[in-house]
């Protein structure tokens with residue numbers, strides 16, 4: 001008899017769970033799991049670091065390339081964006097953003113905060129003045145791409 005009692009109790013719980021589950025699905029509106037930040041007016045913060053790739057070739061030559069990471073960022077047009085760049089590799093990276101009067105320096109162990117608001121679409125290059133590698137090194141220059149759309 002006791003066994004039957006436990007089973008009835010179980011059935012009650014199962015039925016209750018099904019009912020509550022159904023109610024949940026009937027009353028809850030679908031919530032998108034991803035909301036595009038491009039439609040919000042809230043300020044966007046983008047974090048970037050300075051990094052370094054280095055290797056030694058088979059013939060013993062050392063290769064080094066400094067990087068902004070991420071190397072490409074998307075920025076909505078007319079949106080307030082705070083770009084925070086933290087210096088990890090490399091002592092100093094004096095930089096400018098092509099086509100703007102924005103410039104500064106990223107130093108190792110420090111965060112450089114750059115407020116941005118682009119009103120014109122396009123791809124803007126964030127260029128490090130030190131690691132241009134022009135004429136004396138085959139590794140690519142230290143450039144990030146700011147895509148304003």
Ligand SMILES: [Cu+2]
Pocket residue numbers: 066090092093094128129130131142
């Ligand atoms: Cu640099």
